[in-house]
Amino acid sequence: MDLQILLLLGQDGITNGAIYALLALALVLVFTVTRVIFIPQGEFVAYGALTLASLQAGKVPGTVWLLLALGTTVAVLDGVRLVREGRFAKLTPLLILNIGLPLLAAAGLFAMPPTQLPLWAQVVVSMLLVVPLGPMIYRVAYQPLAGASVLVLLIVSVAIHVALIGLGLLFFGAEGSRTPSFTDLSFELAGAPLQGQTILVVVASASLIIGLYFFFERTIYGKALRATAMNRTGARLMGIPPTLAGKLCLTLAAAIGAFSGILIAPITTIYYDSGFLIGLKGFVGAIIGGLASYPVAALGAVLVGLLESYSSFYASAFKEVIVFTLIIPVLLWRSLTSTHIEEEEE
Amino acid sequence: MTTITPPNLHQHEIILDVKDLRVAYGKVEALHKVSLAIRRGEIVTVIGPNGAGKTTLLSALMGLLPAEGEIVYMGHAQGREREVESLVRHGMTLVPEKRELFAEMSVEDNLLLGAFDRYRSGHRDQMETMDEVFELFPRLEERRAQLAGTLSGGERQMLAMGRALMAKPKLLMLDEPSLGLAPLIIKEIFRIIGELKKTGVAILLVEQNARAALQIADYGYVLETGEISLAGPSQELAADPRVIEAYLGLGHKH
Numbered sequence: 162m163d164l165q166i167l168l169l170l171g172q173d174g175i176t177n178g179a180i181y182a183l184l185a186l187a188l189v190l191v192f193t194v195t196r197v198i199f200i201p202q203g204e205f206v207a208y209g210a211l212t213l214a215s216l217q218a219g220k221v222p223g224t225v226w227l228l229l230a231l232g233t234t235v236a237v238l239d240g241v242r243l244v245r246e247g248r249f250a251k252l253t254p255l256l257i258l259n260i261g262l263p264l265l266a267a268a269g270l271f272a273m274p275p276t277q278l279p280l281w282a283q284v285v286v287s288m289l290l291v292v293p294l295g296p297m298i299y300r301v302a303y304q305p306l307a308g309a310s311v312l313v314l315l316i317v318s319v320a321i322h323v324a325l326i327g328l329g330l331l332f333f334g335a336e337g338s339r340t341p342s343f344t345d346l347s348f349e350l351a352g353a354p355l356q357g358q359t360i361l362v363v364v365a366s367a368s369l370i371i372g373l374y375f376f377f378e379r380t381i382y383g384k385a386l387r388a389t390a391m392n393r394t395g396a397r398l399m400g401i402p403p404t405l406a407g408k409l410c411l412t413l414a415a416a417i418g419a420f421s422g423i424l425i426a427p428i429t430t431i432y433y434d435s436g437f438l439i440g441l442k443g444f445v446g447a448i449i450g451g452l453a454s455y456p457v458a459a460l461g462a463v464l465v466g467l468l469e470s471y472s473s474f475y476a477s478a479f480k481e482v483i484v485f486t487l488i489i490p491v492l493l494w495r496s497l498t499s500t501h502i503e504e505e506e507e
Numbered sequence: 508m509t510t511i512t513p514p515n516l517h518q519h520e521i522i523l524d525v526k527d528l529r530v531a532y533g534k535v536e537a538l539h540k541v542s543l544a545i546r547r548g549e550i551v552t553v554i555g556p557n558g559a560g561k562t563t564l565l566s567a568l569m570g571l572l573p574a575e576g577e578i579v580y581m582g583h584a585q586g587r588e589r590e591v592e593s594l595v596r597h598g599m600t601l602v603p604e605k606r607e608l609f610a611e612m613s614v615e616d617n618l619l620l621g622a623f624d625r626y627r628s629g630h631r632d633q634m635e636t637m638d639e640v641f642e643l644f645p646r647l648e649e650r651r652a653q654l655a656g657t658l659s660g661g662e663r664q665m666l667a668m669g670r671a672l673m674a675k676p677k678l679l680m681l682d683e684p685s686l687g688l689a690p691l692i693i694k695e696i697f698r699i700i701g702e703l704k705k706t707g708v709a710i711l712l713v714e715q716n717a718r719a720a721l722q723i724a725d726y727g728y729v730l731e732t733g734e735i736s737l738a739g740p741s742q743e744l745a746a747d748p749r750v751i752e753a754y755l756g757l758g759h760k761h
Contacts, residue, residue, distance in 0.1 A: 381619060381626050388609045388620050395607030398569070400595030400624030400674070 168353040170470045176359045176428065177442075178466020179366035180206075180421045184443025185450065185462040186373065187414040192452045193390035194410045195403075196311050197303055200318040203440020204325035205291060205418025207433060210426035211329070212419075213287040214338035219276045223332025224290045225267045231297040232259035238300065259297070266290060280343065288419055295415025296408040303411075304404055322437065329433035337435070342427035362424050369420065370459065373413075386410060442469065442484060449491050451499075461491075520547040521579075522678050522709040523568070528576035530560070530567045537563045538574075539733045545678065545709045550700065552712040552720040552741065554754060555730035561713040562604055564730065565682050568711075569601045570594050581677065595624050598677030604686060606667040610656030614647055617655050617666055621673030633673070640669040643699055661692035668699070679703065680711040685719060697723055717754035721745040729754075 184202055191199040208224060215222040236259040243252050266289065275286055302317055346357030377383040389396040389406040397403065421439075422431065429435075446462025465484055472483040523545045530538040538560045545551045555561055567574035570589035578585040581597060609617050618640060622633045641648035644665045650658060655666055664684055671679060681700070685693040693716065701723045703710060714720035721727055721741040729737040729750065737744065744750050 381623060384612070384616055384620055385623050388612065391609045391611055392607050394571070394603070395609060396620075397571075397591045398595070398601055398603065398607060399620050399670070400592050400627070401620070402590075402592045 165353045166474070168350065170474055171467065172353070172355060172359055174467035174470030175463065176362045176466070177425075177469060178463035179363050180425055180439065181443045181446050181462035181465050182459040183366050183369060183417050183421050183462075184440055185446035185458040186370065186455055187417040188440075188444055188447040189450060189452055189455055189458050190386070191410050191414050192447075194386055195299075195303065195307075195314075195407045197314045198311070198318055198452075199411075199414060200315070200322040200440070201298070201325050202414060202418055202443065203436030203438070204322060204329065205295070205415050205436065206422035206425070206439050207329055207431055207436030208291045208294070208325070209287060209419030209422030210340065210431040210435075211333040211338055211422075211433065212290050213283060213423050213426060214340050214431075215333065216275050216283050216287060217340060218338075219274045221267075221270045221274070222287075222290060223328070224294075225263065225270060227328060227332070228263040228290060228293060228297075229260070229267060231294060231301060232263045235259045235297050235300045263293075280341070284423055287423060288416065291419040292412060292415045295411035295413075299407045299411040300404075303407060307403055307407070326434050326437065329436075333433050335433065337430035337432040338426070339430045340423075340426040358427055362428070365420075365424055369417070382409065438481070442466075445484065445488055448488055451495060521545070522547055522581060523711070524577075524579040525568070526577040528564070528567060528574055528578065530563050530572055530574045537733055538567065540576075541730070541733075541735055543728055543735070543738075545711055547677075547709055548704060548707045549726065550704055550710045550712055550724045552714055552724035552727045553730050554714055554717040554720055554727060556753075557715070558732075559730045560733040561730055562682055563733075565601055565603075565680050565711070565713055568680065569599065592624070595674060596628065598675070599680070600671040600674050600676040600678070601680045602664075602667045602671045602682060602684065604682040606663050608655040608663060608666060608670070610654065612655055613652050614655060614658070614666055615651045617670050618647070618673050621670035622675075625674060636673050636675065640672050643672070643702070644669050661688050661696070664688060664692075664696060665699075668696075672703075676708055678709045678711065680713070682713050683715060684712070685714060685716045693719060717750070718745075721750075 184206070187202055188199055191197050191202075212222040212224045236256055239255055239259075240252060243249070243255065275283055278286070298321060302321055303314065306313060306317060342358050343361055344357035346360075348355040348357070348360075375383075377387055385396065385399075385401045386406055386409060388399070389401055389403065393403065396406070418436075418440075422436070425431070425439075442465050443462055445465050446460075447458045449461025449464070450456070450458030452458075465487065468487060469480060469484045473480040476483065521544055523543075525544070526542045528538055528541040529536060541560075541564060543551065543553070553561055553564065563572065566572045568578065570591045578589070580594070580599065583597075585594075609620065612620075615637075618637050619633060622630070622636060626633060641651075646662055647665055647669055650662060655663070658666060668681070668684065684696050684700070688696065697719050700710060700712065704723075712720055712724060721744055724741040727739065727741040727744040728735050729744070737747065737749065739747070745755070
């Protein structure tokens with residue numbers, strides 16, 4: 162064991178930790194605003210990475226079919242209500258948004274497989290295919306149950322997770338994929354090589370976290386989300402609809418997930434079911450922050466990344482065990498120090 | 508009490524007309540055939556003892572509780588599926604008994620969110636509205652950067668009212684604004700309610716403090732065990748021996 166290995170492992174840990182931090186933030190966000198423990202968070206990571214990989218392989222990613230199916234379901238659900246209430250003016254934007262755009266995307270992908278496009282454009286296309294799934298899933302699965310208990314919402318989350326894994330296998334196949342790296346730059350740090358890709362992941366995650374900070378602190382929509390998390394009744398009385406908050410939240414969660422997937426796709430091989438474990442590690446970070454504190458959740462997630470990286474060197478067979486065992490002392494510590502009284506389940 | 512109201516504000520336009528409102532929690536009926544009306548620029552008060560159903564009444568009007576009966580707001584009959592959000596959009600606001608502030612946000616952010624729906628529907632006059640609110644509640648301007656959770660009881664009530672005013676309401680419903688406040692602060696709050704009347708907003712004031720409420724209101728209702736037991740212009744109510752006996756406590760001094 163020398164300094165070089167130590168640095169290399171640390172680098173690896175921080176790269177993974179940055180990704181876990183993003184996912185932990187998304188989990189805290191979704192939980193505080195909607196009370197949903199968003200198990201499918203990891204699936205968005207896999208979908209983001211694998212959608213990009215299929216685009217690069219010249220295939221039409223199956224994500225587009227899911228987008229069409231969910232979009233149609235949303236359009237039918239909301240459309241029936243609009244027609245019953247006689248609000249025909251809102252019908253057109255609803256149909257365009259939920260059926261028109263996915264159709265256009267499908268047609269576009271068939272007409273011109275985006276293998277020729279530059280990498281950044283492929284990334285944008287992948288995000289556009291994956292991110293709308295977030296609000297659509299909210300509309301179809303969570304919105305009708307908005308008043309349900311945390312446990313019921315958790316069960317729904319598990320169901321969505323299982324469904325997305327199955328669909329992932331159908332869409333992307335059982336083989337894993339890796340995308341070409343965004344940059345081939347390499348530096349040297351104290352004798353250890355420092356990959357440009359690592360720096361990219363850390364910088365991109367950090368910028369996204371800063372961006373989210375400004376969104377929540379400076380924009381009225383960000384404040385509305387925080388307000389909903391703090392006081393649901395108060396927020397409703399201000400005319401902040403819980404459904405708007407929920408959709409906005411899942412849009413952010415899906416974007417964070419897909420973006421994380423695209424970031425790590427060049428570093429690790431992603432399989433249709435890789436997302437779950439990645440998401441779960443983000444979840445450990447979120448638990449360290451008590452599913453409430455953003456900075457503690459982010460730090461906890463980085464800690465998870467480092468712990469994972471070092472334990473994979475010293476005790477690689479027990480890597481996952483060590484990481485997930487971390488949750489036990491954390492829960493113990495939290496339950497001993499917490500003076501907070503469990504809130505009533507609304 | 509200075510209530511010099513310009514006559515042109517009294518257009519007798521009915522803002523809210525409620526007929527035979529019924530609310531039940533399971534099989535227990537909390538409100539039984541309650542009817543009331545509020546006109547533009549008018550302060551209407553509902554007084555009554557604890558547990559009479561006053562808060563239930565406001566929650567039902569605001570769409571937080573399912574209710575049966577006829578509710579006509581701004582000339583539109585409200586269906587069974589009333590949504591809080593659409594009522595807010597049409598200018599109905601509720602300052603709830605528990606205030607429901609955003610405790611970990613600054614006073615300024617709380618106020619800003621009061622105008623969320625106006626922002627969402629394209630209005631960008633939040634800063635001017637906030638200045639108007641600060642004019643009404645100078646204390647809030649001094650505390651603008653402070654977290655709402657650190658305010659005193661009176662300041663919280665002011666913030667809750669200020670936040671509601673940010674939506675430029677047509678109907679402002681206040682649930683026990685005097686609850687838990689010191690007498691001097693209550694006086695101040697009621698003075699401001701009286702001032703709000705001049706802006707033309709209709710105010711539905713639910714109070715246990717019957718004396719203060721009847722003093723500033725134009726019309727009053729007495730709600731007892733879920734039913735309206737008395738109604739009338741507030742001066743008449745204040746002189747009614749039954750009200751004096753039960754709520755004003757001056758029965759023996761005359």
